[in-house]
Amino acid sequence: MKILLSWLKEYVDIDVPVEVLVEKLFGSGFEVEETVYLGKDIEKVVVGEVTSIEPLEGTHLHVCHVDCGGEYGSDNLILTGADNVFRGAKVPAAVVGAKLPGGIEISPRKMAGMMSYGMLCSGEELGIDENWQEGASVHGILILPEDSKTGEDIVKTLALDDYLLDISITANRPDCQSVLGIAREVAAFLRKPLKEPDYSYNCDNTGKPEISVSVTDDAKELCPRYLGHYIYDVKHFDSPREMKRRLSVCGFGAIDAIVDITNYVLLEVGQPMHAYDLDTLDGKSIIVRRAADGEKIVTLDEKERVLTRENLLICDKTKGVGLAGIMGGLNSEIEPTTSEILLEAAKFRRDSVRKTSRALGLHTDAAARFEKGVDEYGVEIGMARALNLVQKMGVAKIGASHFDVSAGESRECRMAEVSVKKVNSVLGIEVPQKEIVDILKALQFGVSENGDMLTLTIPRFRTDIENYQDIAEEVIREYGYSHVVPTFLDSAKVTAGGLNAAQNKELGVKKFLCTQGFYEVQTLAMYSRRELDMLRLSEDAPERRAVELLNPITDNLSIMRTTMAPCMINVISENVKTDHAAGRFFELANVYLPKALPLTEPPEERKILCLGAYGANESYFTVKAAIEALAAYNGLTFRFERGERPYLHPGICAEISCDGVKLGTLGKLRYEAVEGLPIDDGKKADLSIFLAELDYTALSGLFKRELKYTPDSGKTKIKRDMSLVVSKKTLCVEIEDAAKKASPLLSDIRLFDHFESEKLGIGKKSLSFSLIFADPAADVTDELADAQTDKIVAALSEQLGAVRR
Amino acid sequence: MKDFSEIREQVRSKLESVRDAVELSDFWQSYLGKTGVISGLMKEMKSVPAEEKPLFGKAVNDVREWAQELYRTKSAEIKKLELKQRYERESIDVTMPAFGIPQANLHPITIIKHQMIDVFAGMGFEIFEGPEIEDDDHNFTRLNVLKDHPSRDMQDTFWLTDDLLLRTHTSPGQIRTMDAKKPPIKVLVPGKVFRSDSDATHSPMFSQMEGLVVDKGITLCDLQGMLDRFVRGMFSDTAKTRLRPSYFPFTEPSVEVDVSCFECGGKGCPLCKGTGWIEVLGGGVVNKKVLENCGIDPEEYSGLAFGIGIERITMLKYGISHMGMLFENDLDFLSQFKA
Incomplete structure (x- = not known):
């Protein structure tokens, strides 16, 4: 999440350098992924006053004399091609030696036979847009306000002396998805007071027009809290520069003061807001209900959405006017003529918003907040803050009609009792009680002590806190993980560890195969039906009964493998492609065999040992030798009989068994299958691929558990x-x-x-x-x-x- | 007295000229064999006067013994010579390539997995391998990853039905272990896991190793102490860990664990991006709800758990820059992991 440092400083005095702030945020669980200085890449650009300007005959250029203040002199000769510069204009002047975004450096330069000692800059050249500074997007030089101070560093003049922090917020801290949320954390670790935003407002009128707000019973589950407030006499104008800048740096375009306020509140306190044009609401009503199956709504992005009962819809008496928590309807959009508005601040259930957002492929900032979770305290302060801004900025009059529909969740803070001993028992160190209390108070917990027992009043926005373990985490992240003293399971019982017999055996088998020249490979456990087609399997072949992924990332990985053969063929094919003349490979991994389809229970995971070999010196018998050696290594003798597989050579295919237990096959890949491989024809000509698949689960059942020595009979053979x-x-x-x-x-x-x-x-x-x-x-x-x-x-x-x- | 000097001279010169076993055999035939010259001398006995017979006989025996002695010496010489020639004949170029099968090796992920197992086995950890296809209950719900909670989104899941899924982590092994046995527990769960994302740094299938300890009085300090031993075993004798706050639904407190950079020793280098630390795993104190979900009383027992990405450790240890290489199975790559 993007946080502008100057905005953050509005709520807490930050008296440490930005590097220290970043380090402390990291230490308390908020990793700053990126710290961007807004004025980076801009050097030696100052406010210049154009003292004279003359056209240069025969060119489109103008010769300007620019006063750049004390340090850079009062008379700088600078040529410009722009047409909007005038005598007395304050403009960004890049003097000789200046740097601009994009690696531009300014040096004396001859233009149309005349030297220019600098450059006047456009907004674009400074990397800013119209939202940041008026005039920044005009075609020409950025004309600065008249009261700009000549000679002042432009970084300061344009408020670029600021940092944008991109902070990663863990899923347990939805309350930190805002400037205020981060400010609370900063205030806690800097032990500074938190200066909350102003939530106050006065109703301008006591009259209550005919408006109704309701949540249907079957929708209460999805909308536990819904606040609406009536505002009227709405004025439409541009928001103040600072609000525009803050919105734009966080990715919001400035639109209109009232719309900007809803976005501003989202960023500031983390509560998504929405404004409905009351004139467009049939019956001046808001009804929050589940959509009917097949019901349609056109959202603000002008796309028609088809809904189901799982989607929560904000409606008036007759139609849908907004997709709850995701995007408003086009039909209730704020227009320049809108004069009466119903402001919405609500809590929509996060999984409901997530499901709807995903089902419709509609991802918005509001949806992102709801998916992570908003709390009812945030709903309340969000509405209050929005009304405060509406009033302060003179956007509208505040009506007396306030609606609060609740499913009945308590508005009291939750309480918890934890003992200091229990907290420290989680950590393994002795954090002093006073320290624990101070930390919790800094995090806005109410704390009352009774000996070792702490009675805690949990802030309403901390929905993640429940028990002593949660408190232990709060304590240690503030106290510092560097206080943890490593111990080595001092109180634990001694246990016997290591691989068991079967695990040891498996490792032994793998190592043995390495001595036989087989490299171990790792292939993905999924592939597609095309791989099964490649094996020429019949329609009713058991291998075709594969488990399908409901949500594959690609069609190529859409089923769980039922045979390892395609994986091994692919490994060999890739190595042939990269000009390896010969190779031996093995993989010991699972295939997934459904007991019933569609799946009603987990499929069987069967371990298969797959061998593959190719190269001039390989034959059926070289691979058979390796397999017999593997059998001998395990004290077994395998039996080979003629076998059959649709992808193996009809005359070179053996069925392998041991003591009557079927283990698998060995054979040569059919020429038709080789023909289909994605490799050059030249490389296919002499390519013989040998494949073996052994059921390791069955094989491991044959491994001898105990060996006994048999003495020689002494009889003549x-x-x-x-x-x-x-x-x-x-x-x-x-x-x-x-x-x-x-x-x-x-x-x-x-x-x-x-x-x-x-x-x-x-x-x-x-x-x-x-x-x-x-x-x-x-x-x-x-x-x-x-x-x-x-x-x-x-x-x-x-x-x-x-x-x- | 007759000394057969003529014969002796013949024998001497004949034997002198013998070069190999065949000629030696010819010599024997000619002189010492039944029909040989010396045996022939005995036939002359008939014509020797009786009183001289004993002397004559002795003289013949003398010359035979003398010749036999010469023969034995020569025979030894010839044997020695022939052996020498045989050795010369059989000499080979010992530097020519052998005929055997070139030695292969395990996949690097398997190698690192077992190095990790070895380190933890020494601390008393058993190894448990659970199923790769799990249900919601084991993979999420009983691990305190609740249905409507955004932590579900931390792991993009491949679903098979609305309940069955490809496990997104090895953590279900915690549940299966605690269902099967009571504390003290020290178990490692290595295995394949699946997430529905795939790009330069992600593979839809990768390997994790879960660790779980449940006993009396287990604390966060034990987690760090144990992991210090792990990184010393895996990276270097001087490696140490750093804990920093994180979030996993199944641990509380949760930490990310960094290891001091083994390339620069913590001074800062490209591998650690100048920070001196490298993120290697996540862990924490087992959430009491998870213990309760497995019928273990959190008032009596506590636990710690951690999860390590085996690919990540493998890449760090071997200096492999792209995860994809671990699944390409190219011989140029595979054949490098012999040690």
Whole structure:
């Protein structure tokens, strides 16, 4: 929020430099994000009096002699191209060596063959507009008031010797959304008295015209307090210069005295105000009610708004005249002819204003205040201050008709009892009782002491204060956080910390994958349906049952992922784009699987370990090796069978399981999917991408909790080799399974050679296995091993048509 | 007495010329083998008079033993020579690249997350990971972020239904922990969080680490003491913290915590924008309403809580200027975090 220092000083004597003020605001919870000196970039520009002016023949220039006062001399020769300068005019004169906004520096300069020793300035060149100074926006030189002091620094003359502070206000302090609110805080930490604005006014008349103000019962919830006051005989004129300046520096254009007053009060005490032209109100009535569904209103910005029952509407007898707390209606706008006005100061519920403002995409200063919250005290002083200004400035006569519609909230200050001990127990230090009391009094709390117990009268504007913790915060932010003495949980019990077994294991798995050359990546948990399309998933594929975001920031991130594959493909695609010839990546993260759609309960979050690899040296078997190594690292053996995924190569896709538990897939990305990647065709040509997705949640359930050593049986084991000719379609795993089934003594079977040759016959291949026979209870003899081998061969022959070579 | 000097001369010169194991084997065949010259001498025994036989036999044995001795010496020499040649033959360029898989590394966010966990684990913190999809109750209401309160606007929320949402912070972990166990509590909740804004300094997904301590007599001083230890563990032995007022609905008092600049030691530099301090986290004394919402008596127990942006610490520690780089997953970037 923007606060003008000179305005702030109206309510509290600030006798510290602006840097100290900023530091102290920071220390008490109000970070000043920006401190701007209004006269920055302006140097050596003074009020000059034009003592003579002659046109320069044959040019559009004028030769001026300018009295710049003592320091810069009474006769400065300055050429100007402007037409509005006259003898005796007071103008901003930038002398040689002067600086102006935009990095302009003034030096002696030859113009049309003649030297000029300075420059006369326009308002624009000084960075000010018409709101700040009359004449600032004319095309020509800024003509200053006649009573300007010749030779005075223009920064002073134009009231630019001032600071604009941009202060960030936390959500718990809506009461600080105003100059007065900040002044209260400054007064407290500087321990200076607060000079409140003048809230006094007198009614000019006792008569009460026929006006009515009401809030319908079903709207009271949204409008707990509504004040209206009748003013008449309204004059329309420009506000005083200072008010215009204050409004303009805070982003408000000056319009007309009465409208300016409503904006001024908003900035000064934080209460949004509105003025309704009474002539436009049918039945001279204000009715605050919920809008009907589909009801329309044209707001001051000349846009038609379609409303619902959730929107609060200010109406007259027949129509809406304002969107409560957000913007007035065009139909009740103050016109130059308006003579009777109903002034409004109200409290509208913040979430109601927020919802309406968001739903309509209509964000105004008033709405911003209401969304943060106004208090009823602010409503009262806002109205009083507005009437005070109306009267003081002679804008209108104050009528006697005052309306106060309330839902009945107490207008008394709330009370709280807190003990000094309790406050200090939160802080952990001993703030002296006197200090606590002084701090609270400076913050406008009423305090009465009874031993250690404090009875507090909470200021009405402090809606955030409830209990001893809130008081502790007030105390420490005023007392200073530098008083906190670090202690290390002296009174806490010792606890055992660190990762648990599962968390340790997970970190171990990640580190292991790094040793296998896989870099860990982090991808966003959301993507769009396009990613699922890229996977060529069928319409009824389970992956398409995705959780949707109600309010995505972009269509690209509109659903929660159900498979990690698109994320990994994207990582690889990006690295191919940036000319990395090869890469291995993994991510261990959640997919989100809804139990029902639309969602009725939180979806299942399933941890998936996704691996991706590409590059000249990668193949299905290099990635399989890494996955088998991962299994071995965890004491497991994975089973690979032929699998199928719409996005994976039909001949290079394996289903992975372990002990009958399905874990996921490994395969090569289909060429159609590669084709669709957003990378150069040249880079796609030889691109083979291998993807694995393993269900880590399931996998982690298989991790062994305890290991036991098994001693060697001491019995003789026998190794035999077996070469077979089988159909090309026969899988290695089929032979392994059948062999194990055929011989209970077969403790290990491993393929050690394979080849295809015409000699073997069409559609045939040769596979050679080494077999280990072992019996924990007895030595295996050569005869037994041979017999078992024969048995296996016989079984394979019968079941798979295998022939022993 | 016959000394077979001729044969000895032959043996000597023959053995002299032997260069490798094959020639040595040939030599054995020619002289010491069954059909060799020296064995042949024994055949002459038949023609030796009987009384000379013993002497003749001895002489033959002498020459055999002599030749065998020479053979053994030569054999050792040849073995040594051949081994030498083998070593020379097998010599390789040991500086050529290896065949193995290049070592990869964890993502920097994971590395920093675990460094942080290590520091807090030493203080007795357990690690709890809650769900990423939460409901209003856990993410907001029971944390004292009430429905009509503007503090809801502090966090732009991705909604899934009018109740379910992507957690906007790891603070729901506080509620879940306190629901599950009673004090003493020291828990860290690392995890992904989501906010509906995205620009140069924000990502719609990022990581936080929540910390919660609930026990008897926990104070604001404990928060600073604990965080002093944290920044010393994470940044430097001389790092310290500064507290300044802030606002979070779930803590009261609430503080922003700055760490003394580890780049300049607090003198002022570009990293700390000349202030000597760097904002690293937010925290405070647990709001008694939050304790009450979890059935913990605030008259008996008090707590402290803090939330740390893991990306922020990661960027500070590694000097990463753009948050986006953490999610681009470019190998040039990823491969730099080995230590």
